Amino acid sequence: xxxxxxRVDSRLVHGQVLEAWVPSVKADCIVVxxxxxxxxxxxxxxxxxxxxxxxxxxxxxxxxxxxxxxxAQMLKKxxxxxxxxxxxxxxxxxxxxxxSKLNLGNMHSGEATNRYSCTIALASxxxxxxxxxxxxxxxxxxxxxxxxxxxxxxxxxxxxxQRQ
Amino acid sequence: MVGLVIATHGKLGEELLNAVEMIxxxxxxARSIAVSRESSLEDIRREMQGAIQAAGxxxxxxxxxxxxxxxxxxxxxxxxxxxxxxxxLTGINLPMVLKFFNSQEGIxxxxxxxxxxxxxxxxxxxxxxxxxx
Numbered sequence: 001x002x003x004x005x006x007r008v009d010s011r012l013v014h015g016q017v018l019e020a021w022v023p024s025v026k027a028d029c030i031v032v033x034x035x036x037x038x039x040x041x042x043x044x045x046x047x048x049x050x051x052x053x054x055x056x057x058x059x060x061x062x063x064x065x066x067x068x069x070x071x072a073q074m075l076k077k078x079x080x081x082x083x084x085x086x087x088x089x090x091x092x093x094x095x096x097x098x099x100s101k102l103n104l105g106n107m108h109s110g111e112a113t114n115r116y117s118c119t120i121a122l123a124s125x126x127x128x129x130x131x132x133x134x135x136x137x138x139x140x141x142x143x144x145x146x147x148x149x150x151x152x153x154x155x156x157x158x159x160x161x162q163r164q
Numbered sequence: 165m166v167g168l169v170i171a172t173h174g175k176l177g178e179e180l181l182n183a184v185e186m187i188x189x190x191x192x193x194a195r196s197i198a199v200s201r202e203s204s205l206e207d208i209r210r211e212m213q214g215a216i217q218a219a220g221x222x223x224x225x226x227x228x229x230x231x232x233x234x235x236x237x238x239x240x241x242x243x244x245x246x247x248x249x250x251x252x253l254t255g256i257n258l259p260m261v262l263k264f265f266n267s268q269e270g271i272x273x274x275x276x277x278x279x280x281x282x283x284x285x286x287x288x289x290x291x292x293x294x295x296x297x
Contacts (some may be wrong), residue, residue: 010205012239
């Protein structure tokens, strides 16, 4: 199994992921690591219907994700891994989901946030979580869609506290 | 009269309504929502809630049409799904929207939604296939 893209995206599976990222990174499997979706039959079936049949979709709780990724069914898969926010991305790391690079796609935290790019608004809690993820050896970049320039996340928070 | 909310990536929905009005004149009980890269899910949800209320003033139900199953407009639309009150139809096209406005009066929501699904699918054609017939 190789993780071809680990991404934080508050929209989880949506147009940018299915139509831009999947072909760009040649993923043949999407893993959604999210407790709420894993626990909701309606959302699960909607996601299943949205993903083309040529792409394998696995939805698991954060706790189950490490096991899912290491399972035999994933052996030859090129996985696109999705987290809904930085908290989940960090929790997953701590539970043994090892990704070496983390892509920040859409982040719109509901709390008081500062906007850092057109699709990324971070609360201080998000920044703490991302710092902790980085300390675990993960490269963190911001790139909404493949045609955008990839940017180190430090560039985003250079003017921390200021609204752009 | 059934109401219509069109939710799309970018201003596609707004322009579909413009196109419809170009063809059949002013329409009623319709709203559009443009989803941009900047929109947060909460913003979209709030806007859709308002649009559903504005389009559904006659309590005959509302159809939410979206551009693509699996896209954000459809994902948010599906959270409003409520049989007999709110239907969600994906893969919007102009014939489908025109058919809606020619049928929105005196028909039950579920029946109209079913007709529009079939109609939208049947409205797609590959011209060269006609030549081979």
